[in-house]
Structures are given as C-alpha cells and as structure tokens.
Amino acid sequence: MQYMLLIHVDEAAMAAMAPAATPDKAYEMAQPYLAYNEALKKAGVWVAGDRLAPSASTTLVSMRGDKTEVLDGPFADTKEQLGGYYIIEAADLDAAIQWAARCPAAQNRAVEVRPIWKAG
C-alpha cells in the first residue's frame, strides 16, 4: 500500500527562528531530513517527498459558474499548515507507522499517516 505522511508545521514559530538562522544553522536543521530521506530510499520505501513553500505563497482556485475565482492564502487559515509530505510504499499501517515514527517531524510534532486511495 501507499501512504502519505503529512507534516504540519507552525509557520509563525518557524518564521521567528528564521532571521537568526545562519546558513550553517539552516544546514544543521536540514540534516535529520536528509538522513531520513536517505533511509527511505535505501529501504526501497520512498515514492516521493518534498518540502512545501510557506502557505503565504498559496493560491486558492475555484470555478464559479464559468468564472475562475482566484484567492490568495491557504484553504484554512490555521496556525498549523501543511509544510511537507512523503509518499511511501509500506506493507501495512504498522510499517507506515514505523516510518512515520522515524520522521524528524514526529520528534517534536505529529505526522499524519494517510493511506492513498485505491479504487476497488
């Protein structure tokens, strides 16, 4: 089965840390993710994964009749925003939980484990 691991982040808290972050510091903060990515790939579990740009850069698009309505901002204006994701291949929920538990994001906040919809 395929699962998406959704990583929700507190953007305000991250932004507060950002000005102080030197390039060295930023590299240091990214290290656990680089190691985790490597582990996923080595185990043959990796399907996809990315960090997302801040939600301030989000555009919301919907059709109103034949008009395209474009709004700025994320779908829901909450403190926690989707900040990144992984798609992994795992035998079952227990295997997916094991990988989610190793994700750096699980160490200080929660990782959402969501099965990818399979028709039938």
Add this chain to the structure above:
Amino acid sequence: MTAQAPGARAAAEAAARQSYGKLVAFLAARTRDVAGAEDALADAFAAALERWPHDGVPDRPEAWLLAVARRRGIDAVRRRRTREAGRDHLALMAEELEAGMAEHDIPDERLRLMFACAHPAIDPAMRAPLMLQTVLGFDAAAIASAFLVAPATMAQRLVRAKARIKQAGIPFRIPERPELAERLDAVLGAIYAAFAEGWLDAAGTETRRRNLASEGLWLGRLTASLLPNEPEALGLLSLMLFAEARRAARRTDDGRYMPLAAQDTALWDNAMIDEAERLLVVASAMEGLGRYRLEAAIQAVHCARRTTGGTDWPALATLYEVLLSLTGSPVAAINRAVAIARLDGPRAGLDALEAIGDARLADYQPFWAARADLAAQLGDRAQATAAYDRAIGLERDEAVRRFLQAEREALDEGGV
C-alpha cells in the same frame, strides 16, 4: 419448537461460533476485508445456528460452513449485488481450501484478527464490540443492547471500524516482542471491557449482558490458550474466573445486594476458583509484574476466605499499593484506603481516602460509599449522611442503591 436439551443448543452454538470466527479470521487475514468475509459466511452461519442444535455438530464444522457458504453464498451475494467482496471471498475459499480442507484444518488466525480489532488506530470504545462481532458472530443489535447504545448507531460504528481496517491497511499480525506487551494490553483491555459489561448485570436479569460476561470469558480462554506464555493473558483469565465464580452470591434470592465481605462463600463456584488459582500460580511464576496478575492476586486473597474464613487485609493493602504505583488508578487508591481502614482504623482509612485528590472521584460511587462508611464508623453522622446521599445519587444499580439507602437509614436511627 425444539425438543433438544438446552445443553445441546449451547454446545451447538459454541461450535458454530468457534468455526465462524476461525473462518472470518482466516479469510480476513488474507484480504483485510472483514465485512466481505462476514458477508460471505453470513448465510452459512445462520444455517448452522439453526440446524446444529437439532442435527448435532458436524464432524468437520468448518468444512460444513464452507460448503454451505459456497452453495448458498454465490446466490445471496448476487442478490445483494452491493458486496462484490463477498464473491471474492467465496472464490478465495474455493481456491485455497478446496484441496487443503480434507488434509488438515484451517489455521487459527483469530488471534491476528483480535490484534487487528484492538489496533491503536481503532477507537478504544469500538475494540470490544468489533471483537464480539468478528470473532463470535454477534449481530449489531445484540452488541448494541449489551453496551446500551442505539442499534443503528452501533451498526454504523461497526461498519466504519471495519472500513477503517481495510482502508488504513491495519495488519492482521501478532506483534513482535518490544511491541507485543502494549498491543496485547489493548486486546486484553477489550476482552475485559466485554466481560465487565456483563458483570454489571449482577442479578442476571438482562440475559444479553450476562451472556457478555461468558463471551468475555470465552475470548479470555481463547487468548490464554493461544498465548500460553503471556502472563497477563493468563492473569486476565484468572481475574475473570475469580469474579464470575462469585456471581451467585452477589444478590440474595430476593434480589438484595450482598457486599463481597458479607457474601456466603458456600455460594461461590469452587471449580471456577480452583481453575483461577491454578492459572494465577502459573502466571505468577513468569517474569515481570502486570495489572491483570495483580488484580487476580487481589481476587485470590478475597476468595481465600472460602477456606480460611478470614480476609488477609495486610496482603490486600500491599497488593493495592503495588497496583496503584503501577497504574495510578484512583480505584486502586480507594481500595487501598479501605484496606488501611481495616488495618489501622477508620481515621487512617479516611485520611488515605482524602489524600487521593483525583477529580474523577467526584462522580464515582464507591468513593462516596467508602467515605460514608468510614465517617459512620468515626461517629461523624453529618459527613456520613452527606456522603451516602452522594453515593445513592450516583448509583445506577437499584439493588446497590437500596443497600446504601438502608445503611443511611441506620444512621438516622442512631445506629452509630
């Protein structure tokens, strides 16, 4: 209607449940589709419950169920049209079992099924109902009435929980060592929840709830037999047997509540207590310490009164102390305070009770009943009366309520 003895009916129903649970587990373990497996077997199971009490249990009950499922199932599934999965299961049965069935029995995957039902991703309140339905074949209405939930609500929750097992990919596996203790705790917790629902109906007037106690015992036996080296599985079975053994003594013939200390030990089921004691001895020889073993040990001390004529309160105080430090349960704290009162007098007991300081106790009847009893022993009528009033207001069981009211009236009559 039926001429056969009730014993034959019970035996046939037990055999039908055994075989049904094994087949559901066998099929669902391969597909994770519990609803589909149940659907494929539903008609065959109903036929078994109808026919086996008359015709006797067939030599190979699983083969019988499979044959009927195959014969009737395809039409039934076609009629319903909604459950494609049922047809897939029938195909799976045909493929995997046709050859193998004659040679050997189907593997028993019920433990895997129970671990799936009690998976941490399943709502804790739904774990026991899910086990009762999938392992024992209870319908949603029976489970709903036992758990005092509206049938439609229970049916909907069961459907959702089964969909969740399939969609989320909850595995049918027995967890390995580091994980096993925690996961097994959830399985045992669900079994105990089923038993406890049945235990609440002390008078045995609500047949469905009383049955739940015996079904809980049945699941406990199954788990203990499949995991004979897990001390907590043995501990839970022992605990349930100790409790069930006292059922007949919990009410008088005219329905009055009998507190444990006042029960007539001649009404206890000696064979059941003997079995519970044997299990506890085996479990206690194994490594570690666990909640169910401790609770079984506490029950063993109470039940020892049948031979010693007395209750070993120092042992109880120690056991509750250990249970409290292990679980932090306020219920253990209350019982510890009651044991302390027996040892060191009502003042010490009341102090221990007041030291608990758990907000949940405000709505917990035994806390107020214990407090009332100890205050009465100290001659504090005002406090005792107030505490009895609280306890009476919180009690659902009428017999217990009448007992508390009588105690309270004894205060008014200057009995203190």
